[in-house]
Amino acid sequence: MTASHQVPNEPEFQQARDEVYVTLQPLLEKKPEYKRALEIIEIPERVIQFRVVWETDSGEVRVNTGYRVQFNSALGPYKGGLRLHPTVNLSVLKFLGYEQVYKNALTGLSLGGGKGGSDFDPKGKSDREIRRFCMAFMRELSKHIGADKDVPAGDIGVGGREIGYLFGAYRRQRNEFAGILTGKGGDWGGSLIRPEATGYGLVYYVEEMMKHAGNTDFTGKRVLVSGSGNVAQYAALKVIELGGFVLTLSDSKGSLVSNDSRGFTKADIGAIAELKLARKYLIDWYNASSELQSRFTYHEGARPWTLVQKVDVALPSATQNEVSGEEAKALVAAGCKYVAEGSNMGCTKDAIDVFEAARLAAKDGEAVWYAPGKASNCGGVAVSGLEMAQNSQRIKWTSEEVDARLKQIMINCYQNCFDTAKLHVQDGAGLPSLVAGANIAGFLKVAEAMRDQGEWW
Numbered sequence: 001m002t003a004s005h006q007v008p009n010e011p012e013f014q015q016a017r018d019e020v021y022v023t024l025q026p027l028l029e030k031k032p033e034y035k036r037a038l039e040i041i042e043i044p045e046r047v048i049q050f051r052v053v054w055e056t057d058s059g060e061v062r063v064n065t066g067y068r069v070q071f072n073s074a075l076g077p078y079k080g081g082l083r084l085h086p087t088v089n090l091s092v093l094k095f096l097g098y099e100q101v102y103k104n105a106l107t108g109l110s111l112g113g114g115k116g117g118s119d120f121d122p123k124g125k126s127d128r129e130i131r132r133f134c135m136a137f138m139r140e141l142s143k144h145i146g147a148d149k150d151v152p153a154g155d156i157g158v159g160g161r162e163i164g165y166l167f168g169a170y171r172r173q174r175n176e177f178a179g180i181l182t183g184k185g186g187d188w189g190g191s192l193i194r195p196e197a198t199g200y201g202l203v204y205y206v207e208e209m210m211k212h213a214g215n216t217d218f219t220g221k222r223v224l225v226s227g228s229g230n231v232a233q234y235a236a237l238k239v240i241e242l243g244g245f246v247l248t249l250s251d252s253k254g255s256l257v258s259n260d261s262r263g264f265t266k267a268d269i270g271a272i273a274e275l276k277l278a279r280k281y282l283i284d285w286y287n288a289s290s291e292l293q294s295r296f297t298y299h300e301g302a303r304p305w306t307l308v309q310k311v312d313v314a315l316p317s318a319t320q321n322e323v324s325g326e327e328a329k330a331l332v333a334a335g336c337k338y339v340a341e342g343s344n345m346g347c348t349k350d351a352i353d354v355f356e357a358a359r360l361a362a363k364d365g366e367a368v369w370y371a372p373g374k375a376s377n378c379g380g381v382a383v384s385g386l387e388m389a390q391n392s393q394r395i396k397w398t399s400e401e402v403d404a405r406l407k408q409i410m411i412n413c414y415q416n417c418f419d420t421a422k423l424h425v426q427d428g429a430g431l432p433s434l435v436a437g438a439n440i441a442g443f444l445k446v447a448e449a450m451r452d453q454g455e456w457w
């Protein structure tokens, strides 16, 4: 079953829409009037595309394409990250923007959805080149954003350093110090806990799944994490803090797998964070130390999912479509009970089908439970929303206060997905479908706001 309009030239966007369309069927059968709302929500309010001309250190002129997809503003200003990666194109940004609309609704905050970025590749670039690119990118983007209009943030390839360059460019170009980006530095408008928020929030969400499904927690759990960037690092740190074992991390060149059951330490994650800031790969870290080579095995070109025989939890945290159907089967065979996406659309459709089939076929205590990124990784944008609230009031909350609010948002999001699925989907399984629950709950909130505002009737 596929979504109403077909967009064969935009495969990622088609995939994201098909997933929502299929899981909304129980609602659409009961209330067919929502079909019209869905057709409208599937189309972005606005797509901005522009050229970005910048200069290399050797004085050569380079050009990239920049984008901002302003998807939906029914619940608040457009909100969502900027991705700098050579694979960025409109299909990728439309899928990310579409998912962001529902994700932001699930935070319970007043946030619309959007996404942007460029096909610029930060790998192999100097700091000065990145700064020049960010200034050129903001020269056009600044015309379209604003604290009450559109508030971008980071995503792949955009961390605190790039947000600094972008914010500085905006402030100088517009002569205005405003909350037009989130993920800012702590001394100039940033919120404490924003860097940690997506990874921590992911683990808080899984804690709720564990409490419900197995009356258990992270203590002693064997956890596979993919990626080694912002989301992966803070998810790993929180798992370690809660007594779990992080057995894998990865990047686009390969995976590191622990040779023993203890896995990565907090110090290892700190060293990997430094490595990433220098835009290096895990293999560079691994090759530099014989101690590391005795503790880990490096698997070139491989993803983590088939490399460990006994698994409790899988947290894809790198990029879209990073778990295939075959890899999902390997995870189920290895005993994995909880799968939650730190990445956006981390699982392929085939992988979700495998996890959902395992949930439906489960006998007591054997269930596999899958959480989609738009629910399980909403902690990042949620703390961005808290950063916007602090900016509006010109105040700063403590780490403890932000972390407590983040935790409560993740608990509420989980409960909303759970309750919505129970209400709308009678599939006979012991555990409800969190993917259906997330999609229906997010959709209903946005659709109702749009109806109230006269956008469909």
Ligand SMILES: NC(=O)C1=CN([C@@H]2O[C@H](COP(=O)(O)OP(=O)(O)OC[C@H]3O[C@@H](n4cnc5c(N)ncnc54)[C@H](O)[C@@H]3O)[C@@H](O)[C@H]2O)C=CC1
Residues within 6 Å of the ligand: 154, 155, 156, 157, 158, 159, 198, 227, 228, 229, 230, 231, 232, 250, 251, 252, 253, 317, 318, 319, 320, 342, 343, 344, 377, 378, 380, 381
């Ligand atoms: N940063 C945030 O607050 C949020 C990020 N996300 C999602 O989490 C995922 C990771 O984002 P960040 O950690 O922020 O980015 P990052 O740039 O800090 O890290 C990205 C990681 O993914 C790996 N990666 C990128 N492309 C890859 C590929 N094709 N194959 C294998 N590995 C690849 C990189 O090596 C790196 O380790 C993305 O899907 C992003 O959309 C979701 C919610 C919020």
Ligand SMILES: O=C(O)CCC(=O)C(=O)O
Residues within 6 Å of the ligand: 079, 080, 081, 082, 100, 103, 151, 152, 153, 154, 155, 182, 344, 377, 378, 380, 381, 382, 384
């Ligand atoms: O913090 C934000 O505004 C956006 C985070 C993001 O890009 C995401 O949730 O995928």
